[in-house]
Amino acid sequence: xxxxxxxxxxxxxxxxxxxxxxxxxxxxxxxxxxxxxxxxxxxxxxxxxxxxxxxxxxxxxxxxxxxxxxxxxxxxxxxxxxxxxxxxxxxxxxxxxxxxxxxxxxxxxxxxxxxxxxxxxxxxxxxxxxxxxxxxxxxxxxxxxxxxxxxxxxx
Numbered sequence: 001x002x003x004x005x006x007x008x009x010x011x012x013x014x015x016x017x018x019x020x021x022x023x024x025x026x027x028x029x030x031x032x033x034x035x036x037x038x039x040x041x042x043x044x045x046x047x048x049x050x051x052x053x054x055x056x057x058x059x060x061x062x063x064x065x066x067x068x069x070x071x072x073x074x075x076x077x078x079x080x081x082x083x084x085x086x087x088x089x090x091x092x093x094x095x096x097x098x099x100x101x102x103x104x105x106x107x108x109x110x111x112x113x114x115x116x117x118x119x120x121x122x123x124x125x126x127x128x129x130x131x132x133x134x135x136x137x138x139x140x141x142x143x144x145x146x147x148x149x150x151x152x153x154x155x
Contacts, residue, residue, distance in 0.1 A: 007031045007040070007072055014065040015042055018058055024050070027083045028090055031076070038076035040066075043083040050082040088150045095124045102152040103131065107145050117141075118152050 001009075008029045019026045027043040044050055044058055059080040066078070089095050089103070098121050105117045117139065119131030129141050129149065 004031045010069070010071055011040060011042070011062075011066070014069065015058065015062050018061045018065075019044060022054070022057065024054065024058070027087065027094075031072075038074045040072070040076050040078050042078075042080045043087075044080065045083055055080040055082070085153050086150055088148055095121070095129075098151060099123065104148075104150055104152040105129070105131065105141065105146060106148040107141070108147050109145055111139070111141065111145075 008031050011031070012026065012029045015026060015029065024044045024046045027045050028041075029043075030039075030041045032039050032041065042058065042062065044054065046054065059078060062080065063078055066072070087094075089098055101121060102118060103121045105119070107115045107117075109115075111117075117131065117133065119133045119139065121129065122132050122138070123130045124143075127143055129143055129146065131139050131141070133139055
């Protein structure tokens with residue numbers, strides 16, 4: 001397990017009681033370096049959507065726990081937010097609730113000379129994702145080849 005994965009796992013353990021107490025859903029925890037700064041990002045959601053006050057509540061409570069446990073060696077910026085429209089599908093429950101919906105998929109390696117697909121998510125398992133494409137054909141993609149999968153949205 002990498003240091004990043006350890007930080008994410010330990011943070012998830014600290015934030016779960018806070019999230020559960022407030023009837024929120026923990027969407028994701030990520031520890032990532034961007035533009036020379038480390039960010040610890042917590043994505044939460046709830047029925048009807050997350051508010052700024054919800055984010056502040058979780059941020060304050062989690063910050064207190066992180067200060068007590070002090071397991072992250074680097075200096076970092078804590079961010080708590082809604083996953084937004086571009087929410088990636090990561091957990092099994094994300095895939096389950098997205099069956100029958102249009103998804104956008106970006107691949108690490110091209111399939112049929114193409115690295116991006118949009119289609120209806122028809123099924124999934126631990127190794128593969130199956131989508132129905134616009135022309136009526138089906139495509140099975142290895143999950144390890146998926147760089148990003150999220151709900152497709154039109155503007």
